[in-house]
Amino acid sequence: MIVVDLERVGASRPDRALFENLSLTLRTGDRLGVVGRNGTGKSSLLRVLAGVDTPEEGAVRRARNTRVGFLSQRPHLPPGDVRSAVGSHWEAAAILERLGMGALAEADVATLSGGQSKRVALARVLVDEVDLLVLDEPTNHLDLDAIAWLEDRLTRLRGALVVVSHDRHVLDRVTTRILELDRGQGYVHDGGYASYLAAAAGRSEREAAAESVRRNLARAELAWLRRGAPARTRKPKARIAAATAIVEGRGPTLDRAGDLDLAGGGQWGATPRLGDKVIRLHRVGHRFGDGPPLFEDVELDLGPGDRLGVVGPNGSGKSTLLDVMAGRLAAATGLVETGPTVRLGYYDQTGRELDPAQRVRDAVAGPRGQPSWEQARLMERFWFDADAQWAPVRTLSGGEQRRLQLLLVLAGLPNVLLLDEPTNDLDLDTLRALEDHLDPWPGTVVVVSHDRAFLERTVEDVLVLEGQGRPSLAPGGYPGYVASRSSDPRRGVPPTGERSPMSSPDAAPAPPTSARRPSPAPARPKLRSPSTLRRLVALAERQMAEAGADRDRLVAELAVATHDHGALTTVAHALAEAEARLASAEERWLALVEESGG
Numbered sequence: 001m002i003v004v005d006l007e008r009v010g011a012s013r014p015d016r017a018l019f020e021n022l023s024l025t026l027r028t029g030d031r032l033g034v035v036g037r038n039g040t041g042k043s044s045l046l047r048v049l050a051g052v053d054t055p056e057e058g059a060v061r062r063a064r065n066t067r068v069g070f071l072s073q074r075p076h077l078p079p080g081d082v083r084s085a086v087g088s089h090w091e092a093a094a095i096l097e098r099l100g101m102g103a104l105a106e107a108d109v110a111t112l113s114g115g116q117s118k119r120v121a122l123a124r125v126l127v128d129e130v131d132l133l134v135l136d137e138p139t140n141h142l143d144l145d146a147i148a149w150l151e152d153r154l155t156r157l158r159g160a161l162v163v164v165s166h167d168r169h170v171l172d173r174v175t176t177r178i179l180e181l182d183r184g185q186g187y188v189h190d191g192g193y194a195s196y197l198a199a200a201a202g203r204s205e206r207e208a209a210a211e212s213v214r215r216n217l218a219r220a221e222l223a224w225l226r227r228g229a230p231a232r233t234r235k236p237k238a239r240i241a242a243a244t245a246i247v248e249g250r251g252p253t254l255d256r257a258g259d260l261d262l263a264g265g266g267q268w269g270a271t272p273r274l275g276d277k278v279i280r281l282h283r284v285g286h287r288f289g290d291g292p293p294l295f296e297d298v299e300l301d302l303g304p305g306d307r308l309g310v311v312g313p314n315g316s317g318k319s320t321l322l323d324v325m326a327g328r329l330a331a332a333t334g335l336v337e338t339g340p341t342v343r344l345g346y347y348d349q350t351g352r353e354l355d356p357a358q359r360v361r362d363a364v365a366g367p368r369g370q371p372s373w374e375q376a377r378l379m380e381r382f383w384f385d386a387d388a389q390w391a392p393v394r395t396l397s398g399g400e401q402r403r404l405q406l407l408l409v410l411a412g413l414p415n416v417l418l419l420d421e422p423t424n425d426l427d428l429d430t431l432r433a434l435e436d437h438l439d440p441w442p443g444t445v446v447v448v449s450h451d452r453a454f455l456e457r458t459v460e461d462v463l464v465l466e467g468q469g470r471p472s473l474a475p476g477g478y479p480g481y482v483a484s485r486s487s488d489p490r491r492g493v494p495p496t497g498e499r500s501p502m503s504s505p506d507a508a509p510a511p512p513t514s515a516r517r518p519s520p521a522p523a524r525p526k527l528r529s530p531s532t533l534r535r536l537v538a539l540a541e542r543q544m545a546e547a548g549a550d551r552d553r554l555v556a557e558l559a560v561a562t563h564d565h566g567a568l569t570t571v572a573h574a575l576a577e578a579e580a581r582l583a584s585a586e587e588r589w590l591a592l593v594e595e596s597g598g
Helices: 042-049 082-086 090-098 114-126 144-155 168-174 193-225 229-233 237-248 318-326 360-368 373-381 398-411 428-438 452-458 477-486 530-560 565-595
Strands: 002-012 017-027 031-036 057-062 068-071 132-136 160-164 177-182 185-190 279-286 295-302 307-311 333-338 344-347 416-420 444-448 461-464 472-475
Touching: 002 042, 017 042, 017 057, 017 160, 017 177, 017 185, 031 042, 031 168, 031 193, 042 132, 042 160, 068 114, 082 090, 082 114, 090 114, 114 132, 114 144, 144 168, 160 168, 168 193, 168 452, 177 193, 185 193, 279 318, 295 318, 295 333, 307 318, 307 452, 307 477, 318 344, 318 416, 318 444, 344 398, 360 373, 360 398, 373 398, 398 428, 428 452, 444 452, 452 477, 461 477, 472 477, 530 565
Parallel strands: 031 160, 031 177, 068 132, 132 160, 307 444, 307 461, 344 416, 416 444
Antiparallel strands: 002 017, 002 057, 177 185, 279 295, 279 333, 461 472
16 A cells, blocks of 8 residues: 655755655555765655655655654654653553663653653654654664664564664665665665665766766867867757767766765874873772762773774763763772873764854864865865855754764864764764774774664774673674673673564563663773783784894894994994894783783
8 A cells, every 4th residue: 555655856955955856655564764965855855754844846645544653853752751752551661661761751751861852752653553654863872772672673563664774784674675865866776775785886886987978078079179160160050069068067966075084194184193001990980979880890991093882771871981081070989091192082972062153164163263274175075065164054954963073073183082872863974984984093992882883893892881880891892792692691682683582562571771680790801901902912013023123134234244343332232222122022922912811
């Protein structure tokens, strides 16, 4: 059955079209993912599909008595408590529990944070059976277990589903078609996220080939036109008009000038070098007021280039830990030490406050008033072209504002990045570019995220907070964390999205986080993480190789300097220093290998 039909629908901003001539039909059982760069109109399209907004052009037809559930990017809840907003029956209570809001069922919605409000609004649209479910970034503010449960529920939805999400695992598991919004046009791809990537790459290659042909033809026609009036008189007027159109024509308009180059190629500055000491936490703990500790006895020694992920259920203290590491919040117990060479960049969940009336270029330029040449190039790399640089912040979409906030953090040239839920509200292209940037980036990164694909790409070790005291360290990155959870039979929904007996909505809800059986206290983690030790071992090996090469070179020089007593003395001293460096490097290497367990 056709649920909704869009015919030549369009939407625009004052300065440009978002999308136009978009036709789309959704039937019962369809699973449509909507992707596109920030500012392409994804949220606007969802509001049209849900019937909240009327399209600026085109027509929307719906089946009679169609029931629609809509989760907006920034939902509004009715006044009252959480239970009354969602429902008082058993399934409403079970869904709230799954989404981590069971303990706040009696709380007034006016006291909730933005993330808590989003989870209540999600429970509100999931509790009723609908013909069309429209979800705008439903995984924002959900922990890994809640996302896995949501995936399972959406795969069993009877009606049609439309979802905007940056979570590549969700898109690949839940959707059967992808609608890509790109430069004002809509492209539908059959299959999940992987199929969309392949189709989009093929389209880009065809466009590039067509543009190459157009340019070659334009050069040939231009050469002919420049031969002068006598030659042109021998050509039909139609040919002249066609040649002029080719020469003056333009290829496909790119909404972003090239790929995002967060590293900057050294043109807008280099990442300052870090010393051996970055951030050290010794027996650090924190609690708010007289409440139970969020975490305690945290031992952590971050070294240069470390990549640490922080995971755990909502309310376990992940953002609080980052605030402690950044020096925004004084730890209740323990000691936090920051190295003298650290230049910290903190991209938190709210981002730097932006003045809605300020233009993008002024926000980047800061007090100096005019952007420097490097800052102008940086804005272009973040796809704020010459026109967008003059746009007031209030005209940017939510995702574009988040991209601007990320730009402002990286523009400070930090060598330590703290990223708190960086995938919220950023488009997939920006996320992939950020991942590519972090891969060779020499600085230290700490990431709090529920995005499994982002964690898989960016971290080497995972610190697990359970909201019950001492955290545990899971080496081996996100896959190592998944393996450690799958080996623990007391866990509920696995974070990888696989089916679980507890995934059924008819099953009894899991107990609240605070009521879960605490894990046995693990042995205190070593002061240095496995990733730090691996890097230090590699550094010691390089130092041994360099010292050994210097020793061999100096031995050769010593053999040929037999009659020059001055040279003999100089080379002998240098040889003694090289041998001392080699011995010291070997001792460090042996100690590090022993500490890392071989």
